[in-house]
Amino acid sequence: MQIIDGKATAAAIKAEIRNDVEAILASGGRAPHLAAVLVGHDGGSETYVRNKVLACEACGFRSTLLRFENNITEEELLAVVQELNADDTVDGFIVQLPLPGHIDEQKVTEAILPEKDVDGFHPVNVGRMAIGLPAFISATPLGILTLLQRYGIETRGRNVVILGRSNIVGKPMAALMMQKQYGDATVTVLHSHSGNIADECRRADILIAAIGSPAFVTADMVKPGAVVIDVGTTRVPDASRSGGFRLQGDVDFQTVSPICSAITPVPGGVGPMTICMLMLNTLLAYRRRAKSLS
Ligand code: GUN
Numbered sequence: 623m624q625i626i627d628g629k630a631t632a633a634a635i636k637a638e639i640r641n642d643v644e645a646i647l648a649s650g651g652r653a654p655h656l657a658a659v660l661v662g663h664d665g666g667s668e669t670y671v672r673n674k675v676l677a678c679e680a681c682g683f684r685s686t687l688l689r690f691e692n693n694i695t696e697e698e699l700l701a702v703v704q705e706l707n708a709d710d711t712v713d714g715f716i717v718q719l720p721l722p723g724h725i726d727e728q729k730v731t732e733a734i735l736p737e738k739d740v741d742g743f744h745p746v747n748v749g750r751m752a753i754g755l756p757a758f759i760s761a762t763p764l765g766i767l768t769l770l771q772r773y774g775i776e777t778r779g780r781n782v783v784i785l786g787r788s789n790i791v792g793k794p795m796a797a798l799m800m801q802k803q804y805g806d807a808t809v810t811v812l813h814s815h816s817g818n819i820a821d822e823c824r825r826a827d828i829l830i831a832a833i834g835s836p837a838f839v840t841a842d843m844v845k846p847g848a849v850v851i852d853v854g855t856t857r858v859p860d861a862s863r864s865g866g867f868r869l870q871g872d873v874d875f876q877t878v879s880p881i882c883s884a885i886t887p888v889p890g891g892v893g894p895m896t897i898c899m900l901m902l903n904t905l906l907a908y909r910r911r912a913k914s915l916s
Contacts, residue, residue, distance in 0.1 A: 624773070624884040626851075628765070631772055632894035636680050639901055643682035654908035655684040656740065656900075657706055657715035661699065661725070662692040666857070667718045670897075674716075677897045683904060686712070696725045703733045714740030714907035716900070737910065740903040743790070752797045758903050763795040765895030766830065766851055767804060775828070775849055775884065778806040783826035785839070785872065787813045791832040791853055819843070831872035841877040850878055850885040853892050869893075 643653060656678055660671045671687065678685035688702060699717075706715045715738055721727050731739075736746040742760035750757035770777060782799045786792035792811060799805030807828070812819055814833075823829055823843040831839050832853035844850060854872030871888030879885050886892050 623879055623882060626769055626773055626884050626886045626891060628769060628886055628891040628893065628895045629889075631769060632765075632898035635768070635898050636677065636901060639681045639905055642905060647682070651912070653682055653684045654713050654904050655686070655711055656904045657686040657688060657709075657712050659688045659690070659699075659702060659706075659715065659717040661690045661694055661718070661721055664720070667720070671718050673897055674900060677901050678904075681901045681905075683901065692722050694722075694725075696729065699725060699730060700733050703730060707733075707735045707738060712738065713911055714738045714904045716741045738907060740900060740907050742794070742903065748789075748794065751794060754801055754803060758906070759798065759899075760790055760794050761896045761899035761903065762791050762832075762853060762892060763798050764899040764902075765892055766795065766853070767798060768899065769851070769886065769892070769895055770828070770849075773884065777828060780807050780827040781810070781825050782807040782828045782830065783810045783812060783823055784830045784832065785812050785819075785823070786832035786834070786853075787811055788832065795830060795832070833872055835872055836870040837872070837874040839873040839878060841874070841881055844878050844881055846881045847883045848881075850882045851892065852886050852888050855888060855893055 647653065658671050658674055660667060675685050675687055706712050717730055719727055721730065731743045732745065734744055736744045739747055739758055742758035747757045751759050777799065782805060784792050784795050796809050796811045799807045800809045810822055812822055816822065820843045824845050826845060826848055828849045829844060830851040830853065834854055834856060836854065836856045836858055850873055852871035852873040855869045857867040858870045859866065860868040869889050875887065
């Protein structure tokens with residue numbers, strides 16, 4: 623059984639990005655610039671955004687963090703988005719989700735210029751990706767594809783089973799996996815109303831778990847020799863940890879890892895790749911802008 627090391631892979635890709643940025647600076651260009659908008663004080667969001675800012679530093683990017691309290695109105699937030707859309711020094715930006723209940727997340731997402739939508743959440747990017755046109759691809763599915771490629775795991779013609787149909791992971795993952803130029807696989811998507819979940823999972827050559835249900839995937843649901851990708855990162859109480867919690871994946875690692883051929887751990891698997899792919903999308907946004915302005 624092989625551990626698919628997302629942390630090491632992400633570090634290698636960030637070093638490659640940094641080299642590219644150094645070459646840009648050496649030839650007189652400016653650093654790519656990512657802005658992040660954070661509303662409120664959700665613990666998970668604070669951690670994600672902090673890690674995104676740190677990743678920008680590691681890659682040699684400029685970063686800007688715009689923080690707002692929970693009582694910001696939708697109108698005010700939409701005005702912030704318009705400012706970032708119009709700011710020529712910003713190559714790409716993200717609005718960290720979830721947003722407070724009084725703000726329509728979809729409205730905010732759709733207000734972001736698709737050319738600056740490095741999360742790949744805007745319907746224009748989702749649609750372009752789904753039909754194989756150049757687009758920003760959302761970071762978690764792109765990170766999973768990249769991990770499989772870098773570990774030489776063939777997807778063409780194989781049975782890929784995806785647990786979960788979220789807009790951020792399950793749906794784009796399925797669209798990418800079925801496409802000829804990406805996964806070229808046979809894809810099954812399972813969700814809360816699917817029947818025979820264990821039987822369907824056992825048909826998977828590659829099983830991607832993205833349902834946010836801690837340790838949902840147990841050994842009886844996995845075909846011996848399958849590749850297992852765990853996207854779950856649920857905070858579960860753990861008194862032995864300094865923060866009082868630990869991150870638990872959607873896969874019961876202890877019982878599943880002995881029977882599969884390769885598996886991503888939690889933490890240190892898909893998570894670090896997600897942030898790294900955001901950096902790659904930002905570099906891409908920078909290059910596209912530099913090209914369109916020249
Ligand atoms: N919340 C959880 N994951 C993400 C992400 O990838 N992007 C944004 N903007 N919010 C998130």
